[in-house]
Structure formats: C-alpha cells, structure tokens
Amino acid sequence: MEYISHSPGETERFAAAFASLLQPGDVVAFLGGLGAGKTAFVRGMASAMAPDAEVSSPTFALVNEYDGKVPLWHFDMYRITSVEDVYSTGFFDYLEMGGVLAVEWSENITPALPEETVFVQIDRLSDNERKITVTGKEADRFEDLVL
Amino acid sequence: MKILCFDTTAKTATAAVVTEGKILAESSVTIGLTHSQTLMPLTDGMLKAAGITLSDIDLVAVSHGPGSFTGLRIGIGTVKGICQGSGKKCIGISTLEALAYGYEGQDVWICPVMDARCNQVYTALFEGRNSLTGGINRLWNDIAMTIDELGNNLGQPEIPVILTGDGAELVYKALAEKIPSLRLAAPGLRLQRASNVGFAALEHLKTEEPVSPDLIMPQYLRLPQAERELLAKQQATAK
Numbered sequence: 148m149e150y151i152s153h154s155p156g157e158t159e160r161f162a163a164a165f166a167s168l169l170q171p172g173d174v175v176a177f178l179g180g181l182g183a184g185k186t187a188f189v190r191g192m193a194s195a196m197a198p199d200a201e202v203s204s205p206t207f208a209l210v211n212e213y214d215g216k217v218p219l220w221h222f223d224m225y226r227i228t229s230v231e232d233v234y235s236t237g238f239f240d241y242l243e244m245g246g247v248l249a250v251e252w253s254e255n256i257t258p259a260l261p262e263e264t265v266f267v268q269i270d271r272l273s274d275n276e277r278k279i280t281v282t283g284k285e286a287d288r289f290e291d292l293v294l
Numbered sequence: 295m296k297i298l299c300f301d302t303t304a305k306t307a308t309a310a311v312v313t314e315g316k317i318l319a320e321s322s323v324t325i326g327l328t329h330s331q332t333l334m335p336l337t338d339g340m341l342k343a344a345g346i347t348l349s350d351i352d353l354v355a356v357s358h359g360p361g362s363f364t365g366l367r368i369g370i371g372t373v374k375g376i377c378q379g380s381g382k383k384c385i386g387i388s389t390l391e392a393l394a395y396g397y398e399g400q401d402v403w404i405c406p407v408m409d410a411r412c413n414q415v416y417t418a419l420f421e422g423r424n425s426l427t428g429g430i431n432r433l434w435n436d437i438a439m440t441i442d443e444l445g446n447n448l449g450q451p452e453i454p455v456i457l458t459g460d461g462a463e464l465v466y467k468a469l470a471e472k473i474p475s476l477r478l479a480a481p482g483l484r485l486q487r488a489s490n491v492g493f494a495a496l497e498h499l500k501t502e503e504p505v506s507p508d509l510i511m512p513q514y515l516r517l518p519q520a521e522r523e524l525l526a527k528q529q530a531t532a533k
Contacts, residue, residue, distance in 0.1 A: 230412060230517045239411050240364040243305060243326055258412050 148290050150279045151272070155187045158269075158277060160294055162191025165267075165281070168288055169196075171217050171245045174261055176253030179269035184277050185251045188269065189221050192249060204251065209236050218246035224255040233259045265289075295499075298351045298376070299492035300337075302329040302369035303361025303389040304408060304460050306485045309337040311346055312492030319344035320489050329368045348380055353504050355495035357486065358386030359513035360416035360436060361408060366512040377507035385504045387494045388513070390436050393459050394420040395490040396483050398430050402454045407444070407461035414440050415461045416515055419448075429497035438515045445469045448476075458484050 152158040169175070175192070177185045190202040197215030205211040205223045213219040220241050227233055233256050241248055242261065253260060268280040281289045296318065299310045307329040308322035321340035323332050341347065356373040359366050370386075377384045393406035400422035408416040416438050424431035439447070444465065448455065450473060457466050458479040466478040 230414075234363050234514075234517070237364045240362050244328070245326055 148281050148286065148292065150281075150292075152184075152277045152279060154275050155184060157294075158184050158187050158279070159191030159194065161279060161292075162188040163195040164292055164294055165289060166192035166195040166219075166247075168292065169217075169247050169265075171247065172242070173285075174242070174248045174250065174264045176250045176260055176264050176266050177269065178254060178266060179271075183269040183271055185269060188267065188279075189219075189249045189251070192247075193219055193221075196247065210238075210241070218244075220246055220248050222248060222250045224250060224252040227252070227255050230259060295352045295496070296346070296350055297353050297355050297492045297495055298337075298348075299355040299488040299495065300333070300369050300373060301357040301389065301392060301486040301488050301491050302333060302365045302372070303357045303359060304365060304486055306487075307333045307336060308486055308488040309333065309340055310488035310492055311341070311344065311351070312489050312496070314496060317489045317492075319346060320487065322485070322487065324485060329365060333368065333372055348376070351380075351382065353495070353499075354382055354384040355387055355491050356384065356510065357389040357392050357491050358510060359389055360410070360438070360515040361389050363514070366514070370510060370512050373510065374507040383504035384507055384510055385495050385498060385502070386510045386513070387491050387498065388418070388436050389486065390416065390418040390459070391420070391430075391432065392491040392494050393486060394418070394422075394430055395494045396458060396479075396487065397422045397456055398493065399423055400456075402456050402477075403433070403451060404430070404456050404458065405444075405448070405465075406459040407457055407465045408459045409461035409464060410438055410515075410517065412517075413442075414438055414517060415444060415465060417444055417461075419455075427500075429494075436513070436515060438517045441465055441468045445472055448473055451475055460485065 186204045193200045193202045193213045196219045197213035200213035211221040266282045270278040301308045306324040310320035311318040319340045321336050354373050356369050390406040394404040397404045402422045404420045410416050418436045419434040421431035454477050456477045470476050
C-alpha cells in the first residue's frame, strides 16, 4: 500500500495507526536514506505502543528499547557490516522475545531479516512530502489502514 | 563429586546437579529468551526442592557456546558470579558436545545442529561410543556452516546419524532425502539439558583441570566467510 504524507506530524499519525496493526514478533524494516523520516515514523509507532518512551535514533547504542504492553525495539544498522555484527547486536535474540522490531538501515542486514518482514519504504517527494510504501508478504494486513 | 550445571545457549534455560552416573536434580524452562529473569529462580527452586545447598557443590559447569549471543553471556555471567562469590572452580563445555552426550554409549554418530539463522547451523560430529576412553568420541570440531555444506561434509555414512538440537528438524527436512541414514531425535531429546553438560564435564575432568572463573569465556563461532562477504558487498551498494 502507498500513502502520501504532507508533514512529519502526519507521518507520525500514520505510523501510530500502522503500529496498532502490528503483532508481537513482527519485524518492520525501513528502506530510505538519511533524512527520509525513519525516526519520525518510529516515533509515531512508539506513541501508540509505548507512549512514555523518548524516541531517538540508536545510531551509537545500536538498539533502543521502548517498554509498552508489547515492547518496541528500535535498531539502527547503519554501522553493521556482517552477519557477525548482526549476531553481536543480539538481533537474533530479540526476534524470539515477543516484541516488535523496528529496523533502520535494514538494507545492511537483508539476509538476516525473517521472511515475514514488513518493509516500509519512505521516499522524499519535497521538503515536507513523503511517499510511504508498505510491502512484503504481510503487507495485506495494512491495506485498509485509515488515519 | 557434585556438579552444578547450566545451559542458556538457546531457547531453553536449564540447570541441574549431577554426580557420577546420576542426575540429582534438573529443571528446565523453554518459554522464550528471558533467561536473565528465569535462570536464578529456576536454580534456587531446584536446589531447595532437592535439599542441596551451594556448599554441597564441588564444581560448576556451563555450556560456553556456540549459541545465542545474549544467552551465552547470561550463562557465563551467572557462573562467574557464583564461582567468584563462593570460591568454586568451573569448567566450560561445548554446547554441541553436551547435546551429543544425550546419546552416550549408542552405536551411532551424533550430529548436533543449532540454528544460526540465514540457513546456517552450528554443528559438530561425534561417535556415541569411545571404546578406548569411555564417553563419546569427537569426530569434528565445533564449526558454523551452511546446511548444504553440512550435507556435503556428512557424505553417505552407513551408520545411523542422529540429528539433535534446535536445528535438527530444519536440517532433517533439508537433507533426509540425500542422506538416508539421517535420524531425527525425538522432541524430548532435542533441547539442551544441563545434566548432559554435567556428564560431559565429568568425562573432561578425567583429563582436564577445572579453572578459576576469570578464565571462562563465551566461545562464539565465526560464521562462514561467504556470508560475511555477501553482507559487505550489500553495504557497499547501499551507501
């Protein structure tokens, strides 16, 4: 499915609605470069899943944990270059722990992503406008998403 | 000799107390990776139920890998803590060897396989019976490889080869047609059991000295080269 967002705030609202359709064990993998709005999207997800959490890009921490009824784990794979690296972030362990994983720079770990991964591509149309495209085997679940 | 044993290398958290040829107590849970929360109450409850105190324990044994990154650190960290606090010595045992000890004395080969993701497994190969020394006989070192490579490396043995470990079903499905002598372990025998860590430790102690806790380290296995290169290439094109 595709959605055109006209502001970071609208992206966050879309992401919150998107997050309400997620289930424990889901992996959300972001595609899109610097400044596309990945962190804004995760902030929106967290507003629905872990309202008290302070969301920031885990570029240095590699993973941030946002505690909610279903925990949200926010990964940044920007500096990850090998399966060994993926292993030592604990990524494979988090897959078994019954939360939702949101993965920035998922391009870097493509072979390590589960088959059911939900891909969220964010393309910059203008300063404020973004095209959000949801794909993957499980994308049908988000077809009727309304704000 | 009483050995307190642990394995937290995969989805099961398991603790046991074994002595020569006997399990005195054992407790396991497989409810997902929450070992940091489950291992201590599980061990405490087991020791209380068995009426065993830490002062009855002579030595601590732990599966030191391969396995889950977080799991290895929880198991090793726990054992370091117990041994430092109590002044006891410890011994690290290969996770794969401990899995194979479930078949000690059988006229089979044992191929423990742990799912390392991305179509890769941690594996090794053992003979169930070592007629010279007792225990089991190691044929391969612990190694990470793809399932296809494992199939090629096993060849076509005539002797039954028992697949055990959390990757057993995955590998059996992939290779059973190609290798007719493969056998899949029953579900109850596939998961890690701390008692097998203890029985492996008892065998090792015939020829090895236990160590102080600062010397025990997680044994991470390197994943196959090709897979690492693949990721490096993807990184180059993504940037």
